[in-house]
Amino acid sequence: MSGLVDHLTRLSGPVALVVIGLLVFAEAAVFVGFVLPGETAVLLGGVLAGTGRLSLAALLVVVLATAIIGDSVGYEVGRHLGPRLLASGPLQRHQGRLLGAQTFLRERGGWAVLLSRLTAFLRAVMPGLAGSSRMPYGRFLLFNALGGVLWGTGVVLLGYFAGNSYETVEGVLGKASAVVIAVVLIAAFVVWRVRRSRAEP
Secondary structure, eight states: HHHHHHHHHHSOHHHHHEEEHHHHHHHHHTTTTTTSSSHHHHHHHHHHHHHSSSSSSHHHHHHHHHHHHHHHHHHHHHHHHHHHHHHHHGGGGHHHHHHHHHHHHHHHHHHHHGGGSHHHHHHHHHHHHHHHOOOOOOHHHHHHHHHHHHHHHHHHHHHHHHHHHHHHHHHHHHHHHHHHHHHHHHHHHHHHHHHHHHOOO
């Protein structure tokens, strides 16, 4: 974390925007968002915008564009390579979490794409899962764009207004995201159980 802070704060404005954009794009485009500090970079970008080091408008454009485009690339990768890619490389250690994400996608559809923005792992794998499951791209793009706008704008503004308190905000953001996802998954499970019990003779 401290290394990323030091690196970004030493960069000129345009270069910092490029680095932030690449980290956000790569999160879902190459399925490694759970090891890339994309959200942290966006939060720090907001801090830099708050101090005048970056243009807030330019930062928002870069973050929103790369978030949506990166997920679209991840969708296409999943559509063409599918399960073969999800079963290879670093994802092999996360098969249990992948199964949970697939169940989440089946139960919630487009809303799962939107809500996946809240955690790094789901942000990384959900576009590929949506592509491999053949979710219609138009539906994926709608929820992906909506999620990207809400997430990108929210995290940038959190950093912008948090200033030097960004580390506290980052910790709260991570915990809050985990709680929201847990609540949604529990609610989806309860609805599934109720529907199943009603369908049983």
